[in-house]
Amino acid sequence: MTVQPGTIVALSTEDCFAGKVRGLNDLPSQVCTFPFLNPVTGPVAVEGAQPGDTLAVHFVDIVPARDWAVSATFPQFGALTTTTHTAMLHEPLEERVWVYDIDVTAGVCRFRARNSEFTIELPLDPMHGTVGVAPAANEVIMSITPSAHGGNMDTPELRVGTTAYFGVNVPGAMLSIGDGHARQGEGEVCGTAVEAAMNTVVVVDLIKGCAPPSPRLESDDFLITTGSARPLEDAYRMSQLDLVTWAGSLLELDRLDAYQLVSQTxxxxxxxxxxxxxxxxxxxxxxxxxxxxxxxGMHDRLAAVGAEYLRVR
Structure with a gap:
């Protein structure tokens, strides 16, 4: 669809397994079609968006669409197993599925260990792992890949109340959203979060010019930058450089003064x-x-629009 700046958009998203992993015996390698994972909903074009502009996306509501969600380990994916890029002699980790009960009313998801009687209720913290615009130069990038256009950044900061800012690369920006997580730890160390289909509401707006080098985020309490690359040190450097640049611009500090402030805070x-x-x-x-x-003040304006939507819905 194509919408005007300032439009509230309600959409639904499927989980990263396209809804095909539903039980403990549904191993992703058997029920999913590779590489067709991590589906996104979109694109949504925003009228008037042109390369060099900034698309603002405020998350008004993110609600699990089902009373269950899943997580998994599977061969050659995750931070603590052998992969095709980190080659080891030992065998990859076992492929295993966990099913979580989702209770939206109680605000919890229930973890059950597979090899013991241990269970625990964890607070829901819904977010979207994959949010982004079309990449530049007609490049085709798999939705699992995060980069300057956004994509599969998998940061828990992309939750309700956050405004995300993306540099526009093509006319209309072409926003897509997916990969809902009922909750996720920082780093997503096993490779999957509590993967859930979502019903999501966003409000989109447009800032002429001012395109950031990588997606920026803003909550009520923090200004947030991102960097996506390999190795991890370069992703860290990218996010910190943009934080220094952004802070220096807002506070009218020279680069080294801003560098010092970011280093200490x-x-x-x-x-x-x-x-x-x-x-x-x-x-x-x-x-x-x-x-x-x-x-x-774009964040505050969009937050007010979202609050009014929730009040009258």
Missing amino acids: GLAPAGNVVDTNYTMVGKLAKSLFGGRQAYD
Whole structure:
């Protein structure tokens, strides 16, 4: 579809296994069709978006669409197993599926160990692992790959209340969203989160010019940058460089003063350390900025639109 800036868009997304992993015996290698994993919903074109602009996407609501979700380990994927790129003599980890009960009303998902009686309720923290716009130069990139266009960044920061900013590469921007997670630890170390189909509401808007080098995020409390690359150190450097640049611009600091401030106050959680590119995140508390607003207060305006939508829905 094509929408005007300022439009509220309600959409549904399938889980990363395309809904085909439903039980403990549904091994991904047997029920999924490779490489057709990690489906996304879209693209949504935004009228007037042109290369060099910035697309703002505010997450109003993310709700699991089913009362179950799944996670899995499977051969040659994940941070703690042999892979095609990290070749080892030992055998890959066992392929195994976990099924989580989802209770939206109670706000929990229930983990059950496969080889013991251990169970625990974990708080729901719904987010989208894959959010992005079309890449530049007509490049075709698998949805599992994070890069400057966004994609499969797998950062838990992409939750309700967050505004994401993407540099526009093609007319209309072409926003796509998928890979819902009922919750995920930082790094997504086994390669999968609590993978869930989602019903999601976003509000999209447009900022002329000002395209960031990589996706930026903003919550009520933090300004957040991302970097996606291999090795992990380069992803870290990318996110930190943009954090220094963004902070320096907002505070009118020279580069080394901004570098010093970020060095003493920044946070650096991992997005993912399992995908074709790794993603690192940089965070600075907005309390440091003395009321200075990014993008002329776009986050607050979109948050207000989202709050009104939820109030009258």
